Amino acid sequence: MVSLTRRPPIVDKATQDLLRPLLGRSRAFYLFAGLLTILVTWFLYTWYLQLTLGLGVTAMRTPVGAAWGVYIAQFVFFVGLAHGGIAVAAAIRLLKLKNYAPVGRMGEVLTVISLAMAGLSITVDMGRPDRVFNLVLYWPFRIGTSPLSWDVTVIIIYFTLSAGFLWLTLRRDLAELAGRFPRLAPLYRLLSIGYRPDENAKTEKMAWWLSIAICFLIVMLSGGVVPWIFGLMSSRPGWFSALAGPYFLTAAISSAIAAVIAVAAILRKVYRWQPYLGPQVFKGLGTFLGVATMFYVYMIFAEQLTMRYSAPISEFMVSEILFDGAYAGLFWPMVLLGFILPSLVLLGQAFRPKWFSITRTAVAASVIVVAFWIKRFLIVVPSLLRPLLPFPQGSYTPSWVEWSIVAGILALAVLLFTLFLKVFPIMEIEKHE
Amino acid sequence: MTSITRRRFLMYAAGAVGLGLIARYSGVASALARPGAKQPATTEGGNAVVPPKPGHADRKYSQDAFDTTADPANKFGLVIDVGACIGCRRCMWACKQENNIPDTISPLWIETFQLDAETDLTGHPSMDELRQGATTSYIESPTAGHWYLPVQCQHCDNPPCVKVCPTGATYKAADGPVLMDYQKCIGCRLCVVACPYSARRFNWQKPSVPADQVNPLVPVRPIGVVEKCTLCTHRTRRGQLPRCVEVCPVNARHFGNLNDPQSEASRILKDNMSFRLLEELNTQPSIRYITRGKKWSA
Numbered sequence: 001m002v003s004l005t006r007r008p009p010i011v012d013k014a015t016q017d018l019l020r021p022l023l024g025r026s027r028a029f030y031l032f033a034g035l036l037t038i039l040v041t042w043f044l045y046t047w048y049l050q051l052t053l054g055l056g057v058t059a060m061r062t063p064v065g066a067a068w069g070v071y072i073a074q075f076v077f078f079v080g081l082a083h084g085g086i087a088v089a090a091a092i093r094l095l096k097l098k099n100y101a102p103v104g105r106m107g108e109v110l111t112v113i114s115l116a117m118a119g120l121s122i123t124v125d126m127g128r129p130d131r132v133f134n135l136v137l138y139w140p141f142r143i144g145t146s147p148l149s150w151d152v153t154v155i156i157i158y159f160t161l162s163a164g165f166l167w168l169t170l171r172r173d174l175a176e177l178a179g180r181f182p183r184l185a186p187l188y189r190l191l192s193i194g195y196r197p198d199e200n201a202k203t204e205k206m207a208w209w210l211s212i213a214i215c216f217l218i219v220m221l222s223g224g225v226v227p228w229i230f231g232l233m234s235s236r237p238g239w240f241s242a243l244a245g246p247y248f249l250t251a252a253i254s255s256a257i258a259a260v261i262a263v264a265a266i267l268r269k270v271y272r273w274q275p276y277l278g279p280q281v282f283k284g285l286g287t288f289l290g291v292a293t294m295f296y297v298y299m300i301f302a303e304q305l306t307m308r309y310s311a312p313i314s315e316f317m318v319s320e321i322l323f324d325g326a327y328a329g330l331f332w333p334m335v336l337l338g339f340i341l342p343s344l345v346l347l348g349q350a351f352r353p354k355w356f357s358i359t360r361t362a363v364a365a366s367v368i369v370v371a372f373w374i375k376r377f378l379i380v381v382p383s384l385l386r387p388l389l390p391f392p393q394g395s396y397t398p399s400w401v402e403w404s405i406v407a408g409i410l411a412l413a414v415l416l417f418t419l420f421l422k423v424f425p426i427m428e429i430e431k432h433e
Numbered sequence: 434m435t436s437i438t439r440r441r442f443l444m445y446a447a448g449a450v451g452l453g454l455i456a457r458y459s460g461v462a463s464a465l466a467r468p469g470a471k472q473p474a475t476t477e478g479g480n481a482v483v484p485p486k487p488g489h490a491d492r493k494y495s496q497d498a499f500d501t502t503a504d505p506a507n508k509f510g511l512v513i514d515v516g517a518c519i520g521c522r523r524c525m526w527a528c529k530q531e532n533n534i535p536d537t538i539s540p541l542w543i544e545t546f547q548l549d550a551e552t553d554l555t556g557h558p559s560m561d562e563l564r565q566g567a568t569t570s571y572i573e574s575p576t577a578g579h580w581y582l583p584v585q586c587q588h589c590d591n592p593p594c595v596k597v598c599p600t601g602a603t604y605k606a607a608d609g610p611v612l613m614d615y616q617k618c619i620g621c622r623l624c625v626v627a628c629p630y631s632a633r634r635f636n637w638q639k640p641s642v643p644a645d646q647v648n649p650l651v652p653v654r655p656i657g658v659v660e661k662c663t664l665c666t667h668r669t670r671r672g673q674l675p676r677c678v679e680v681c682p683v684n685a686r687h688f689g690n691l692n693d694p695q696s697e698a699s700r701i702l703k704d705n706m707s708f709r710l711l712e713e714l715n716t717q718p719s720i721r722y723i724t725r726g727k728k729w730s731a
Binding site: 053054055056058060061062063064067068122125126127128129131132134135137138141142145146147148149152229233234235236384387388389390391 | 537540544546548584593596597598599600601602617618619620621622623625626627628629630631633634635636637638639655656657658659710711714
């Protein structure tokens with residue numbers, strides 16, 4: 001093992017600032033983490049209830065009702081979030097966007113955590129999570145035709161690549177910090193095992209190639225296998241559409257960029273990183289988000305027009321659920337207040353620079369994140385409520401167990417992110433030394 | 434410190450992939466992956482039979498393992514006469530008893546729709562009816578001005594459920610029926626979603642059937658798995674009729690080997706016009722519907 005040269009204690013202000021989450025011992029942090037832990041514990045308890053009593057404790061039913069519900073909506077949401085994060089990181093590297101470098105690692109962490117949560121959401125939805133290994137055992141026989149097998153494959157590859165990407169780009173910082181944080185040093189030494197300062201050039205190269213691979217995978221996962229779970233089902237009006245791929249891809253990129261903006265704005269405020277996260281980052285990402293969300297609105301329009309103009313009645317009835325039915329109260333606010341209004345705000349800022357404010361950008365982005373969660377729900381559920389044969393139309397309102405589990409998984413994601421903040425540098429240190 | 438060159442690493446990796454492929458295609462993996470193949474079997478009338486335990490359906494076996502093995506020379510099918518059907522639902526309830534369907538499964542494996550003159554053949558009630566919540570199963574029948582459409586698993590020749598299954602828990606048997614292996618099923622419900630006929634049911638709760646009512650020839654399903662019509666393979670492969678056909682009081686159901694031109698189903702299909710449900714989806718169902726005219730009056 002290569003011995004690391006001892007560094008002097010931190011002297012420069014920039015590094016001191018960027019390490020604030022690791023150095024700080026604020027009461028607020030522990031309160032926040034404690035609250036999240038309570039939610040996660042509640043999730044574990046409700047999941048235990050669901051495991052012992054069966055999925056009957058949810059509001060899902062079939063064939064009259066929804067066979068999938070908020071768990072699958074949550075799965076699609078997290079897979080979507082997983083994308084932009086790493087897309088930002090990959091784009092920074094491939095296009096050499098130096099300005100955006102400070103949010104690169106936030107995106108990577110967001111990706112790794114979201115993918116794990118996506119996997120958890122699917123597991124929670126399964127009737128027999130004890131048999132989850134069957135997915136691997138029978139994989140060679142089913143990979144040919146089962147969209148779920150495709151999903152498992154791509155998610156595992158994607159998780160490996162993005163975790164590897166994060167690890168590679170983290171090694172240098174960890175090696176640097178090992179001498180400065182004695183309590184965390186064993187962990188840092190383990191993760192930066194075999195580190196040599198001259199590996200940095202090689203690491204850069206590997207990260208570049210990984211970025212290319214990840215860019216392909218973004219299209220394959222969010223624009224491919226996940227939408228194909230829905231888009232290939234001729235049994236479900238509203239899902240069966242060649243638009244599914246581009247539709248989901250746009251949603252994934254938009255929701256994830258929105259999440260990166262929100263996370264970066266919150267961290268900037270909490271850790272007083274104003275000098276390191278300039279308005280330029282928020283301006284650029286915000287404009288992109290405004291355009292992408294507007295494009296998504298156009299796709300909703302194209303989809304709904306096709307489902308209503310001279311469509312089969314099965315398609316029309318699914319559209320009716322959104323326009324004038326059980327979920328109209330979610331659909332219209334989502335489109336008007338969740339997509340159109342915030343993207344107008346973002347685009348307005350782009351055209352009129354003096355209107356720009358980081359707070360406004362962050363609020364618009366947060367609203368868009370929430371709207372995309374609702375959109376995933378409105379993709380998954382209405383099509384399931386209208387079987388092709390003349391069963392009565394079902395209804396679906398998630399049970400308290402489902403809400404507990406959904407909230408708990410969200411809390412777990414935030415908790416993991418918070419713990420990462422506490423243990424690892426979320427901003428690259430080297431750049432500022 | 435051992436050093437491994439990139440070239441050598443790639444060679445090892447290629448070798449490992451090659452070995453994997455050999456294992457895959459030489460059947461090693463498939464033997465490992467099918468624990469059912471190792472079950473003890475006795476022979477009865479030339480067919481391998483797994484003896485079910487008396488009085489209790491052992492959950493270790495799939496539906497198929499209870500039955501005489503599938504004979505690929507057969508292709509089981511069903512012809513349903515919607516003109517004759519009086520909507521009495523005897524088939525549904527007999528099926529429930531025969532197949533150990535617990536009370537927690539609703540609707541049952543067979544669902545009978547009551548339709549009327551304004552309703553399309555492929556089953557789309559009028560807009561107003563849909564808004565109100567259309568048909569209901571448990572009504573007095575027959576009632577004037579209505580006809581009845583019993584629907585169960587259509588045992589498609591191009592089954593979407595089989596295509597999407599990530600574990601192979603649902604499969605097309607050699608003699609026609611689409612069956613379930615309850616031990617492989619992970620309960621993801623992708624098949625439920627993929628079935629255009631909504632023929633699949635899910636065990637949201639732990640199914641329980643009173644011990645004295647269990648049919649020992651049919652497994653009681655575990656919690657969290659999908660189940661559906663089996664075309665009574667435990668009967669049909671032994672030369673008996675499916676229970677729903679046996680109990681039909683008006684002869685609206687006809688079972689037979691579609692590969693045999695002399696079978697009842699084949700003869701009826703030869704003499705009658707028939708249709709299949711949602712034919713445009715290219716699922717190629719093995720269940721055909723005929724309408725020989727209304728044989729009853731309310």
